[in-house]
Amino acid sequence: MGCQHLEDLYELFVLGTLAEASAAELRAHLETGxxxxxxxxxxxxxxxxxxxxxxxxxxxxxxxxxxLLQRLRKGGR
Amino acid sequence: xxxxxxxxxxxxxxxxxxxxxxxxxxxxFAQPLLGMLGRMLRExxxxxxxxEEVFLRLWSEARNLNExxxxxxxWLVVNARYLALERLRAxxxxxxxxxxxxxxxxxxxxxxxxxxxxxRARRTPTARTSKSPAxxxxxxxxxxxxxxxxxxxxxxxxxxxxxxxxxxxxxxxLELSVFGGYREEEIARELDEPLGQVRSSLCAAVTFLRHRRxxxxxxxxxxx
Numbered sequence: 001m002g003c004q005h006l007e008d009l010y011e012l013f014v015l016g017t018l019a020e021a022s023a024a025e026l027r028a029h030l031e032t033g034x035x036x037x038x039x040x041x042x043x044x045x046x047x048x049x050x051x052x053x054x055x056x057x058x059x060x061x062x063x064x065x066x067x068l069l070q071r072l073r074k075g076g077r
Numbered sequence: 078x079x080x081x082x083x084x085x086x087x088x089x090x091x092x093x094x095x096x097x098x099x100x101x102x103x104x105x106f107a108q109p110l111l112g113m114l115g116r117m118l119r120e121x122x123x124x125x126x127x128x129e130e131v132f133l134r135l136w137s138e139a140r141n142l143n144e145x146x147x148x149x150x151x152w153l154v155v156n157a158r159y160l161a162l163e164r165l166r167a168x169x170x171x172x173x174x175x176x177x178x179x180x181x182x183x184x185x186x187x188x189x190x191x192x193x194x195x196x197r198a199r200r201t202p203t204a205r206t207s208k209s210p211a212x213x214x215x216x217x218x219x220x221x222x223x224x225x226x227x228x229x230x231x232x233x234x235x236x237x238x239x240x241x242x243x244x245x246x247x248x249x250x251l252e253l254s255v256f257g258g259y260r261e262e263e264i265a266r267e268l269d270e271p272l273g274q275v276r277s278s279l280c281a282a283v284t285f286l287r288h289r290r291x292x293x294x295x296x297x298x299x300x301x
Contacts, residue, residue, distance in 0.1 A: 008280035008283060008284055009280075011283035011286075011287065012254070012261070012279055012280070012283065014155065015158075015254050015255060016158065016159070016162045016254075016258065016260070017254040017259070017260055017261050017264070017279065018260065018261065019260055019261055019262055020260065030216075030219070038218060038219060041219045042219060042220065042221040042222075042225070043221070043225075043287070044283075044287070045151055045155060045219065045220065045221050046151070046221055046225060046226065046229050046290060047283060047286050047287055047290060048154070048155065048158070048255075049150070049151050049154050049155075049221075049226065049229065050229060050233070050236050050237070050240070050286070050290065051240070051251070051255045051286070052113050052154050052158060052255060053109055053113065053154070053233070053237075054237060054240060054255070055109075055112045055113050055115075055116045055256070056112050057108035057109050057111070057112040058108060058111040058112045058115050058124075059108060059111070060107050060108070060111050060125055060128060061125060064107075064125055064128065064129060065100060065103050065104075065107070067129070068099075068103065068129055068132055068133070069096050069097075069099070069100050069103075071133075072096045072099065072133075072136055073096050
């Protein structure tokens with residue numbers, strides 16, 4: 001797979017929006033270690049990061065943090 | 078006055094098994110993450126479960142991410158999204174399977190040609206089952222650097238305003254992608270538009286945002 005025609009697909013890939021077959025193909029290409037595509041995906045992630053934060057924050061249940069840290073202190077994952 | 082500790086410095090401590098440092102990262106990022114997850118999953122409990130899971134994964138992946146020098150907030154956002162998407166897709170698959178089974182049992186005739194495509198029951202089930210194994214973490218090599226994310230964070234408010242400049246059709250498709258977790262063919266069915274048109278709208282939207290982002294943070298050198 002060449003890289004030039006993928007220019008607009010990296011964001012859709014990171015978003016999880018690409019059709020499954022196209023996403024699998026791009027993922028397989030990335031796993032060959034293509035440096036150009038890797039940098040493009042990293043760049044695309046910045047756009048996805050921005051888009052994902054386009055929402056209000058929400059306070060979690062206060063017990064959640066305590067449960068999480070207790071679980072880790074007990075040696076759980 | 079001591080400089081504030083960066084998320085990556087906290088990550089370094091997490092990679093050495095400092096639970097308190099993970100707690101500090103939780104304090105910094107849980108609220109924006111939960112906001113995103115709540116909007117994607119539309120129910121509190123599931124969103125909090127994914128929030129917990131993403132921090133457990135950060136604990137597991139801390140050493141790898143630290144060595145790769147990837148941005149902690151970017152890692153958290155991408156992996157939280159990834160987990161939420163998997164959850165959404167498993168739920169939709171289960172709903173479709175249940176609907177198909179019920180239709181078969183009730184012998185409801187299928188919609189004929191010429192009827193509009195709408196609603197979840199019309200979607201073609203994917204090959205994925207609701208008992209798929211948990212997805213692997215997003216590869217750390219694909220995570221941008223802390224410096225790249227910091228530039229974006231510095232101009233966040235301006236960049237969010239730029240996003241509001243998107244034309245309505247592009248914004249609609251993008252909304253279904255970002256927070257609905259839909260693939261492009263599902264967006265086409267939701268909007269009752271041809272797949273090619275949806276792909277064009279989405280590509281135009283992300284291209285616009287990519288160029289604006291690069292202009293705002295001055296990253297013209299990104300055209301490698």
